[in-house]
Amino acid sequence: MNKTxxxxxxxxxxxxxxxxxxxxxxxxxxSKNEADAYIAPDESxxxxxxxxxxxxCFHMKNKIWSRSFSISKxxxxxxxxxxxxxxxxxxxIFFSSFRPSKEKLINNTPSIxxxxxxxxxxxxxxxxx
Numbered sequence: 001m002n003k004t005x006x007x008x009x010x011x012x013x014x015x016x017x018x019x020x021x022x023x024x025x026x027x028x029x030x031s032k033n034e035a036d037a038y039i040a041p042d043e044s045x046x047x048x049x050x051x052x053x054x055x056x057c058f059h060m061k062n063k064i065w066s067r068s069f070s071i072s073k074x075x076x077x078x079x080x081x082x083x084x085x086x087x088x089x090x091x092x093i094f095f096s097s098f099r100p101s102k103e104k105l106i107n108n109t110p111s112i113x114x115x116x117x118x119x120x121x122x123x124x125x126x127x128x129x
Contacts, residue, residue, distance in 0.1 A: 015041040036083050045120060047071075047084040047093070054084045054095060056120065058127045066127045074119050082110065086117055093117050 053072025
């Protein structure tokens with residue numbers, strides 16, 4: 001007998017305490033390999049990775065998410081960028097990258113980089129509500 005198990009993990013409670021986000025093993029479209037999500041404290045955008053690098057989507061007035069934009073092009077990266085996070089004050093985006101650097105990778109561990117979070121507002125201008 002074949003049994004299917006669904007696993008839910010990596011819970012995240014929104015800062016306002018009104019929403020719960022989680023990962024699940026339910027079947028999804030895996031063609032883009034999306035992962036490593038960061039949700040803005042005000043829930044106005046989400047950063048995540050896919051095969052083409054770090055992406056951003058905006059929560060629009062009609063309660064749906066905008067199309068995604070790849071910010072990796074702005075980061076001048078053709079390498080694997082992962083784990084986007086925004087600083088507590090909202091001024092910087094930190095991320096890990098496997099791009100070559102002066103320091104050698106230790107056990108294939110990525111280095112940490114940062115950029116101004118102003119890039120978020122540049123992409124927000126592209127969203128048509």
